[in-house]
């Protein structure tokens with residue numbers, strides 16, 4: 137079978153590697169000549185909205201999927217009559233707009249931070265009153281890895297922060313005093329079958345995921361699965377998705393979701409019977425899902441800006457190194473490593489040693 141991926145970064149690369157093992161050939165479309173998925177998959181090097189390139193991607197694919205949510209709507213319209221696209225355009229639309237996303241979670245009965253929309257200068261006062269301070273101003277569209285966000289300590293800072301954000305549509309969110317951040321990776325098959333990976337506990341550095349630790353048996357597993365089930369069934373979702381939550385005194389507040397494979401699920405390559413990448417391919421290609429059962433505890437550390445010395449990583453017992461083949465650049469995700477252990481404390485120690493190398 138043949139899958140097309142919009143985007144040629146590390147997520148497309150890991151999809152292609154997973155696909156190669158089960159006989160799925162991958163073609164990616166990415167405007168960067170050195171897109172790292174191009175080292176392991178066919179690469180169409182063209183703009184996201186290049187009609188000829190989109191037609192070529194459709195012709196080379198049984199199904200097209202994507203590795204990021206801000207796909208231009210015109211690209212989806214070009215693809216839609218030519219090839220099956222999964223997940224759906226509706227899932228993309230909602231996840232690419234923080235306001236639509238939060239409204240959907242509320243409508244599904246999930247808790248979120250207090251929030252208000254800001255579309256024009258006169259919205260600032262009422263938003264500040266509704267949400268209070270401290271708060272975070274986020275652009276509705278195109279934010280990732282903490283980009284497009286500004287912390288607001290006092291309501292008086294809001295108007296200038298909004299101008300600094302480019303006066304684009306934003307939401308103001310109350311700052312959540314979370315105990316920890318967790319995410320769930322879930323997958324829904326074409327036949328409606330559901331599967332869930334154990335929750336991952338996530339720590340960020342400079343707005344970018346730094347460490348993800350997955351320990352089976354988290355007390356918030358069942359409520360997180362319930363949120364994911366409602367979302368996937370509402371959207372008729374097909375594929376892998378990730379939902380990020382704040383744990384506030386043992387209660388889940390939904391932050392956001394990503395309609396794709398996710399950095400907090402990379403541990404599943406070695407730490408689960410079927411990785412998130414293989415399960416995404418299985419789902420979008422209409423194949424049976426694989427078991428998401430974990431082998432034990434797993435921890436993943438991201439390498440951002442520069443790679444550590446490979447030998448240092450490989451010296452750690454059982455460490456699995458993934459280098460994405462990308463040129464180093466500040467703030468750029470270049471690779472990750474995963475450690476596994478059945479014992480949570482030992483897994484934590486290995487993770488700390490790995491983090492010391494990042």
Ligand SMILES: Nc1ncnc2c1ncn2[C@@H]1O[C@H](COP(=O)(O)OP(=O)(O)O)[C@@H](O)[C@H]1O
Nearest residue numbers: 249272279280281282283309310311312340392
């Ligand atoms: N309402 C909030 N309260 C507290 N921290 C927040 C809030 N929103 C975001 N953050 C912090 O900022 C990080 C990035 O925000 P997020 O909404 O996940 O955007 P992105 O799309 O950039 O991942 C979160 O992982 C969390 O650490």
Ligand SMILES: [Mg+2]
Nearest residue numbers: 281380391392
């Ligand atoms: Mg996030």
